[in-house]
Amino acid sequence: MDIGVISDIHGDYAALQIALERLDNFHRADIIVCAGDLVGRGPQPDSVVELIRKRNIPTVRGNHDDWNYTLDPENKDYLKSLPLEWRGSYENHTIFMCHGKPGNNLWGLYRDHISATLLNMMLSSLNATVLVTGHTHVPLFMKVDRGCVINPGSIYTFHNVRATSHTYGVLRLSEMSFELYDLTESVGERVFIA
Numbered sequence: 001m002d003i004g005v006i007s008d009i010h011g012d013y014a015a016l017q018i019a020l021e022r023l024d025n026f027h028r029a030d031i032i033v034c035a036g037d038l039v040g041r042g043p044q045p046d047s048v049v050e051l052i053r054k055r056n057i058p059t060v061r062g063n064h065d066d067w068n069y070t071l072d073p074e075n076k077d078y079l080k081s082l083p084l085e086w087r088g089s090y091e092n093h094t095i096f097m098c099h100g101k102p103g104n105n106l107w108g109l110y111r112d113h114i115s116a117t118l119l120n121m122m123l124s125s126l127n128a129t130v131l132v133t134g135h136t137h138v139p140l141f142m143k144v145d146r147g148c149v150i151n152p153g154s155i156y157t158f159h160n161v162r163a164t165s166h167t168y169g170v171l172r173l174s175e176m177s178f179e180l181y182d183l184t185e186s187v188g189e190r191v192f193i194a
Helices: 013-025 045-055 073-081 116-126
Strands: 002-006 031-034 085-090 093-098 130-132 140-143 148-151 167-172 177-182 190-193
Touching: 002 013, 013 045, 013 167, 031 085, 045 073, 116 130, 116 148
Parallel strands: 002 031, 093 130, 130 148
Antiparallel strands: 002 167, 085 093, 140 148, 167 177, 177 190
């Protein structure tokens, strides 16, 4: 099973459309999940929220999704209703998704802050084999005995003071591998494989 992973869209509707089109038609992902921050900074937050809602993409609430932006009332209500954590089971794997780190959508996980021991402990306490996060805008893939942690980075492509990786990823559950793709490159140009 292949799972498309996106995060930190920040109101960039054009980038979201490209990522979803690639995940649907090129990668042929079986499911797509989103690790939050649909809005904030970008030019088309309502369009982003409406597309995520229409596609019924499992999504967690990011810190920007918590803040009061000028949005259509239905979209505001949708953002308020998003869970801080989401769990799904596929092919004997349990996926736990949050925006920042488990229990907190304001703090993120960085590779130099986690060890194999810590990640094994986190996965064990979450009773999961895959931890999906976002928030940092920095892609991350780390595999340990218990499973792996994945952060696809951020997909927005507009110029902003906050750095963006403009990336999304595909988790291949059968191999427990992760491929990262850059939205500004040609379809199929991998940035990272592990």
